[in-house]
Amino acid sequence: MDKTTMRKELTTRMEGAMKVLDHELKGLRTGRASINLLDPVVVEAYGNRMPISQVATVSTPDAKTITVQVWDKGMVKAVEKAITEANLGLNPSSDGQLVRMTLPPLTEERRKELVKLAHKYGENTKVSLRNIRRDGNEELKKLEKNNEISKDEHHNLSEDIQKLTDEFSNKIDSFIKQKEQEILTI
Secondary structure: OOHHHHHHHHHHHHHHHHHHHHHHHHOOOOOOOOHHHHOOOEEEEOOEEEEHHHOEEEEEEEOOEEEEEEOOHHHHHHHHHHHHHOOOOOOOEEEOOEEEEEOOOOOHHHHHHHHHHHHHHHHHHHHHHHHHHHHHHHHHHHHHHOOOOOHHHHHHHHHHHHHHHHHHHHHHHHHHHHHHHHHHOO
């Protein structure tokens, strides 16, 4: 494996970790309604478990309301049940095929819990980055042991991997800080 291939592979893996973090943060509730809030909801439909987006259209008509337009009238109860069981603090009520939820205001205590959760997600992502860095450094040791790279190249590539890790770690800090502002802003 050459150094550009290795860097691309490590970058791809780190970007993957960032995508997971982004998805987790979108699921955290802020003061505004977001269709991403229902991303973790899985509905029992037609003998399968599927994301809510595959049985309905989710929208936010205003800052405090989420609506779910269920495509099959027979699925309305299953969608309501799935939203309730997802433990998001939402109380769905249906009107025909439209399921409506009004977001209750976040308490100060709940906001602080959400900020802690965001920081936990960030820390988990940093652990993933460190594991990816470790894998890269182990690969470098193998290459040096097999005389495919010199000691100097190993040192330079190791520094390169550390810079890449630091770059992604800073992005994580930025994501978390932004999410914290969203949560704490009323």
